[in-house]
Amino acid sequence: MDGYEQMILLGIGLGTLIRMIELKVDYRQYPGYPHGYVVHTTLGFIAAALGALVIPALLEENYVAVTILGAAAQQFQSIRTMERDFLTEIEETELVPRGIAYIENIAKVFEARNYLAMITAFITTIGYYFFNLIGGLIAGGLIAYFLDRVMVQDTVGNIANIRVKDLEFSGPTGSNIGVEDVVMMNVGLNEALEEWEKSGIGIVIEPKDDDARATLANIGQRQAIVHDVANQLGVKLDIGVVDYTPLARLNLDTGRVYMIIIPIEPDEECVKEAVSSTPILEEARRRPLESKAGSAAAD
Amino acid sequence: MESKDLKAFVIKEEDKEKIDNGGVPVFYASDDEELEYIAMLMARITDTMVHDLGNGVRILINH
Known part of the structure; x- marks a missing residue:
């Protein structure tokens, strides 16, 4: 896959970046800092890498690779399970429990944010393919901003x-x-x-x-x-x-x-x-x- | 929703006839002060909540 390095790197970079921006320390103090951050940044990186590889694989007509990427994306469901299990375990140590509905909600948000990283990386590479570096940056930035707006929860x-x-x-x-x-x-x-x-x-x-x-x-x-x-x-x-x-x-x-x-x-x-x-x-x-x-x- | 367990009654001796065949221990106190103290201590120890039925009977319930 010669010549796709810049495209892939840009996709991974933007995808990981948006995942990191979404990780905010607020009153919930969740995910934990620093180790929770490392976990989620790494997973975001992997998600972004998957998203960034789709277009180069298609361009190379490497359809097997694309199928395997689809299977790999399935793995991100385990993030939800991981978060849910963790929060359910520590529920007993909370003076005022979160409740299972809140836990389920948090777990879902974490799963969704990895897809956010993946989609951002994917769109970035498309942008790069058509309009080169600037196009990739703009397309990735726009989709990240758009998804970020869409994913805001009501209060x-x-x-x-x-x-x-x-x-x-x-x-x-x-x-x-x-x-x-x-x-x-x-x-x-x-x-x-x-x-x-x-x-x-x-x-x-x-x-x-x-x-x-x-x-x-x-x-x-x-x-x-x-x-x-x-x-x-x-x-x-x-x-x-x-x-x-x-x-x-x-x-x-x-x-x-x-x-x-x-x-x-x-x-x-x-x-x-x-x-x-x-x-x-x-x-x-x-x-x-x-x-x-x-x-x-x-x- | 978890079930709620009735753990004990705490009453003053003069209110004896207000509980019949309670099924759980009944603690008697000689005055209000002792009633409050027993109820408080029991609640702390058994992780229960004290409820006042309004007729002098206190019940300890595990929520």
Whole structure:
């Protein structure tokens, strides 16, 4: 394959680069730094190499090579399995678990991002074939930017309004903790009850439409919100102290999600920000309004 | 959803008749302070949550 070096190298370079750009350290601290980074950069490199080799192989009329590339691409499914297994294993060590839906979502994102590297490398080599170096750079850059935009996940802030409310204590001994008349937890220890009264906050997540309502009702989605809020604002919780477990429950009449938590940092604006930045899980997303029955019944 | 296990009752002695054939241990306390203390200690040790039924009966449940 003489003469294709530049094409292949450019494809691999751009593909790996976009994979590295997608690896961001944020509050989730996932993937881990530095070793998680090495793992995913390497896999991104391999994916990009596969993508970059398709066009040269076709040009050489080496169709066997192309078929084998197809088989090799299958291997990237194992990334999803790897991430899922890892996160499920460490789930027990989390004070506030992510929940299986969130894990599945993260695993899927990691798999998809390798395909992103592969497609970018592939398109880059096509660009290079037709318009040489500049064409390759532009085509690769454009497709990477486009895919990056497409793969942005919605967040809770996009589909719901978030408010912070004080907790209400009802029942004969005031031990039922609730928000807006929805009782969510019964606490039998005075010590725990005082702590909830002192530093507990209630969060109201009000869906903007019926699609959002169905999405937020998903248990996995709610657990993801609880995990993310606890992750960003801290939570007063330890082994054996279950009284302060944060919860997210549904108001069956309005579809609002209520959440109670004792954050370490009870700043109202930050709480709102934390909730609204939680990603909407692909698996939790529902669109009843897209269906005939759903949209007709909605009015 | 995992099952929830009822681990124990904690009540004051004067409320004895409020539980009949509980199936799990019943702990008696002589006053409110002791009730709170037993419930707290049991909850911490057994990793359970204390719930107040509002009639003087506390139950320990493993969620």
